[in-house]
Amino acid sequence: MIFDRSEYDLLASIVFRPDYPGWKPDVKELPNGDGKVDEKKYAHIAPKYLPGLGSGRERTLLLRALFIAHERAERVFDELVQDGIGFERFRPDIRYGALRVLEYAPKIGLSHPHRDFDLFTLQGYRSDPSPFKAYDRQHVPATALEIDPGLHLGELGEEIGLGKATLHEVVPSDETQFSIVYFAIPDWDARFVEGERGGSPTVKDWLNERMARSRTAFKAYQ
Numbered sequence: 001m002i003f004d005r006s007e008y009d010l011l012a013s014i015v016f017r018p019d020y021p022g023w024k025p026d027v028k029e030l031p032n033g034d035g036k037v038d039e040k041k042y043a044h045i046a047p048k049y050l051p052g053l054g055s056g057r058e059r060t061l062l063l064r065a066l067f068i069a070h071e072r073a074e075r076v077f078d079e080l081v082q083d084g085i086g087f088e089r090f091r092p093d094i095r096y097g098a099l100r101v102l103e104y105a106p107k108i109g110l111s112h113p114h115r116d117f118d119l120f121t122l123q124g125y126r127s128d129p130s131p132f133k134a135y136d137r138q139h140v141p142a143t144a145l146e147i148d149p150g151l152h153l154g155e156l157g158e159e160i161g162l163g164k165a166t167l168h169e170v171v172p173s174d175e176t177q178f179s180i181v182y183f184a185i186p187d188w189d190a191r192f193v194e195g196e197r198g199g200s201p202t203v204k205d206w207l208n209e210r211m212a213r214s215r216t217a218f219k220a221y222q
Contacts, residue, residue, distance in 0.1 A: 002069055002124040002148075008101070008178050011065055014058050015043035015101050022049035039108050040170075045099040069124055069182035070094045072148060076120065077184065079144040080153075080162050089191070090160050090203075092119060092184040099124065104131075104170060104177035115165040116154040116183065117210045123150025124180035131177060134168040156185070156206065159192070 003011075015023055023043035045062045053059050073092045081087040104110065126132060134152050137145070140163060145151055152166035170177065188204035 041103040073184040090186040093187045096185040098183045102179045111170040113169040118154035118183040119157040120153045122148045122182040127178040131171045131173045139163045
């Protein structure tokens with residue numbers, strides 16, 4: 001794990017506040033774009049949410065956590081791409097990555113079986129690992145899993161050739177579940193190879209299309 005329970009509690013005390021812009025409690029997630037709504041509480045730590053937030057200490061704590069997670073994402077990416085040929089433009093970019101802090105309520109908190117729409121997702125912390133289920137990860141390099149055993153590939157990663165996106169879910173538990181994950185995202189302006197994705201769109205184009213199907217409310221990335 002990247003973080004422990006005390007670090008989770010510290011981050012949660014900052015991001016689950018009404019004045020924190022990365023927490024949008026009225027926005028629900030439909031991760032597969034299929035109309036099935038996940039029951040969970042979550043907030044994102046990302047650079048765009050930090051300017052002007054709270055105290056300097058709080059901003060520094062959030063930025064530190066983001067950098068720690070991103071450093072691991074860089075290491076995982078190097079293992080996934082091996083020789084790196086043709087992939088460097090899709091390297092995780094901390095400007096667009098997001099650290100997600102989650103809470104699942106007892107018995108009702110869940111995440112339907114789905115695939116994330118990033119390059120890959122790191123498991124930063126889990127109060128109880130057993131409700132997290134990941135399927136079909138046999139193609140993920142063992143060296144990458146050694147760095148992050150909870151690693152699972154996303155749809156964007158599959159799109160560029162890192163491997164098949166990992167189907168996964170979080171099932172309800174009798175206890176409240178607490179977790180942190182990091183979504184690795186490349187530069188939004190990175191372009192797909194000519195002829196792919198309908199005329200070489202950017203990562204931003206791809207994300208806007210995917211996000212529009214996965215949120216009850218969504219403002220397109222500019």
